[in-house]
Amino acid sequence: MSYKDQIDLQKLPRHIAVIMDGNGRWAKGKGKLRIFGHHNGVLSVRDVVEGAGDLGIEYLTLYTFSAENWNRPTFEVNAIMELLISTINKEIAKLMKNNVRLNAIGDLNQLPAKCHKELSNAIEKTSVNTGLVLTLALSYSSRQEIMQAAINLAAKVQNGELQPGDIDEKMFEDNLYTAGMPNPELLIRTSGEYRISNYLLWQIAYAELYFTSKLWPDFRREDLYEAILDYQKRERRFGMISEQVN
Ligand code: IPE
Ligand code: IPE
Numbered sequence: 001m002s003y004k005d006q007i008d009l010q011k012l013p014r015h016i017a018v019i020m021d022g023n024g025r026w027a028k029g030k031g032k033l034r035i036f037g038h039h040n041g042v043l044s045v046r047d048v049v050e051g052a053g054d055l056g057i058e059y060l061t062l063y064t065f066s067a068e069n070w071n072r073p074t075f076e077v078n079a080i081m082e083l084l085i086s087t088i089n090k091e092i093a094k095l096m097k098n099n100v101r102l103n104a105i106g107d108l109n110q111l112p113a114k115c116h117k118e119l120s121n122a123i124e125k126t127s128v129n130t131g132l133v134l135t136l137a138l139s140y141s142s143r144q145e146i147m148q149a150a151i152n153l154a155a156k157v158q159n160g161e162l163q164p165g166d167i168d169e170k171m172f173e174d175n176l177y178t179a180g181m182p183n184p185e186l187l188i189r190t191s192g193e194y195r196i197s198n199y200l201l202w203q204i205a206y207a208e209l210y211f212t213s214k215l216w217p218d219f220r221r222e223d224l225y226e227a228i229l230d231y232q233k234r235e236r237r238f239g240m241i242s243e244q245v246n
């Protein structure tokens with residue numbers, strides 16, 4: 001039986017977050033430039049987005065470019081930005097066909113104007129879609145996101161709109177980039193690294209973590225399904241004991 005056939009559709013995670021890592025090593029292993037890996041990573045994105053949509057996943061959030069990634073060599077940063085621009089544009093038709101709604105989180109104003117424009121255009125065009133919500137984390141830093149939420153709330157307290165005691169988790173979440181989205185139940189990281197790299201720190205408080213040694217350009221929908229199956233075998237206790245959650 002394929003992984004997909006074994007998945008319990010009644011117990012799907014609503015939101016899956018992915019740290020797409022290992023493009024550079026994948027290319028290097030083939031004697032190519034790192035950017036060759038980024039180009040091939042796009043094929044994985046396409047397949048995983050389709051696979052998630054097919055299954056009925058509601059939210060897929062892909063770590064595409066971190067705030068820290070700006071510190072890479074200029075050549076690589078520029079090449080990734082160019083790749084983003086051309087890919088977003090090329091994929092719109094497919095997103096429309098697959099009923100995918102595009103979304104983005106992060107400090108989007110840092111993106112080159114052309115990239116920001118293509119992104120806004122695709123977000124606008126796909127906003128009528130009702131299927132999978134595909135969120136790209138771009139120029140994203142979770143600490144910045146949390147700090148910005150604190151700043152927003154502090155400003156409201158200062159101008160008298162809010163009392164400090166009124167602030168609760170729900171209000172805090174409403175001030176994150178991910179406002180309105182459920183928290184990810186499953187976080188996948190490829191490439192064999194066991195770290196979070198400043199991704200969705202607040203949102204993954206109770207996420208199940210799944211690490212695979214596969215490099216991102218080798219990751220396909222079957223790998224996503226394997227991760228979901230693994231997730232479904234786990235007991236999520238949220239601080240309680242086994243007897244309480246069964
Ligand atoms: C992930 O692959 C893509 C981005 C961070 C943009 P990497 O480029 O980090 O590839 P490795 O981890 O160096 O192999
Ligand atoms: C995390 O990968 C960011 C993305 C996948 C976009 P990195 O390759 O930048 O993370 P570190 O540097 O290994 O922690």
Ligand code: MG
Binds near residue numbers: 023
């Ligand atoms: Mg990496």
